[in-house]
Amino acid sequence: MTQKKRGFLMALWDFFCSLKLSIFTLIMLAVTSIIGTVLQQNQTKEQYLHVFSPKTYAILDKMQMFDMYHSTWFIGLLMLFCVNLICCSIKRLPRVWKIVTKPTLVPSQAVLDAFPNTVERTVRGSLSEIRPRMEVFVKDNFAATRSTETDDGVYLYAEKNKYARFGVYVTHMSILIIFTGAIIGNVFGYKAYVNIPEGGSIDKVWLRSGEPVDLGFKVTCEAFSVSYYPDSQRPKEYKSILTVEEDGVVVVDKRPIIVNDPMTHNGITFYQSNFGPAGSEIMTVKAKLRGEDKAQVYTLRRGEKAQLPDGTSITAADFTTSYRNFGPAARLNVRKQGEDEISVIVFKNFPEFDQQRKGTYLFSLEDFTQRYYTGLQATKDPGVWVVWLGCTLMVIGSLIAFFVSHQRMWVVLREKDGKVQVRLVGTAHRNQPAYELYFDKLKEAFNKHLA
């Protein structure tokens, strides 16, 4: 390799390791992410053409703006972010590893002089007398010491929280782990939907693309219900009761699932997603002859017809669970023999309502049953645990990186003419101001100890 080429490669390497690139990528990610929050994503072409001219649409489409978070350029930016993370870790980690595993027990004079927190004192006595005193002092005030004897004197070394140095790298790695989890989920997982009517069963779910996925087991919706808060239209709970069968054997029996409480079976999680009416409602209509106590009760599906004893026919024409705040209501088409058909509205909550019509028969809606279907989302994501692992590491890593500091201390003892020169040097790898305060107090203790 030529000198020039090596120089270029080194420059490229430095570029991928640099903090400037990190700052640039972070800011670029922040700025470009805004686009997708302003421009609605993943709409249909028609919806976009409603807003944009065909020319603008073509340009934006070409730039993958309509699905920008999955666009080549956005993924590229995320990859640049990852490459930057990996490179800077590769560059810095070996040095940090050395600091943690092979501490400098005997630093050079120049290294010691570079640390701002230092105190020195010369005391009468011999090395063999002062050394244990200083070992005790450092142990009591900081941490246990390791001693090294050199021609130059004795060096004591002590340290605390050395693993704090890894906090930053754990945080960086956690981001890569989260991305890995997301990729696993995208490749090996899926997100699908299925509607099951009450009483019905399914053994497949459908992807957004319309493609079916075999579950390998059978899911039955035993029942679905919606409940509301008293005197309001505010929903309180959507609940499906599910039963799972494998090869004809019930493995999950009548498990209720609600929003915020999904069911997982064989790695596939079912979420309560939506619901709707399945088939026609069954109405129980009471018909009473005016002035008599006896009444007939008819159970009718929507559209079904019944014959009253006098030949009058009623048809359950329509039904709603809520008619203008009056609650459940049904519309009956009533045809008396030889007369025109009339419409009668009956309410479940107001059985006397039909009184005012003054007809031969008094109709009321006794009850109704509405069959629903439940809409479930079925998700398989084998990567989700990797994502949570990454998230946990990120929190732990960043807390360590921010709040724990690796502190080191050296004591250099030199014997000279019946006196010992004692030099104490301390350093912390972060939060210098707080460490300075700590060291000022330590200085006082040091002077008192040697006085």
Add this chain to the structure above:
Amino acid sequence: MTSGSYFNIVTISYFASMVLFIAFLATKSFGVARLATWVAILGFILQTVGIGLRWYETYQIPGGAGYAPMSNLYESVVFFSWTILLIYLLIEWKYKQKAVGAFVLPFAFLAMSWAQLSLDSSIAPLVPALQSNWLTYHVITCFLGYAAFAVACGVSIMYLIKVGREEDVGRGKAGGVLSLFPSAKILDDLNYKAIMIGFPLLSIGIITGAAWANYAWGTYWSWDPKETWSLIVWFIYAAFLHARITRGWAGRRAAILSIIGFAATIFCYLGVNLLLSGLHSYGS
């Protein structure tokens, strides 16, 4: 007394405290500053009682199953001002820089007066999607993070004023009101400290949100505008943290990034709900 009347007194307290902190800058009287802090503490205690009372009130409405009062815009704004005070009082207690109060209390006062004057304070039971303990964890961590960013923003504004004036006056120390400001170095450090508190909280807030989304909807991330904006905020403060250790980026640029970060935070909190569409519609 209802929680609403407590919150009215709280609003007045924060207003009084804010005025006192500003008076402190003008009078340079530390007695005034101490009074300002005590009024703020009083307001904070009353607000704590008020939030507790509102929590109790959620059990009293018909059919009310009770919920932590952080579920609609009104409750979240009240809670936001509570977290601002919490973080501010902790920082004041630890770093003893009273002038900062004049730049942080206004955020708390604005939030409270907006909530009390124009937001709907009615208590409504939770819709199914919000019935989850994740709601509480998610909201508490997010808002503690936001509050730390609010303090950082106040400190950054002070930094820019201080540095700007020092440059105007030449290299000497700025006099007048600014003499009560902490030194530029301390302000820069406080800015960093506040963001250091806020960033992990925001991260936890995003993670608890993702965990909840996964639990309720089966997707931990769907690029919903609220999610995306929280990530934008995260990117900005991550850039800030890296900028601070880069030569030429500490000081003024870091302060500007911190202010941009808080603007993005506010947009994430309010702008997304008021201007964009998505999952976080505060149940309305």
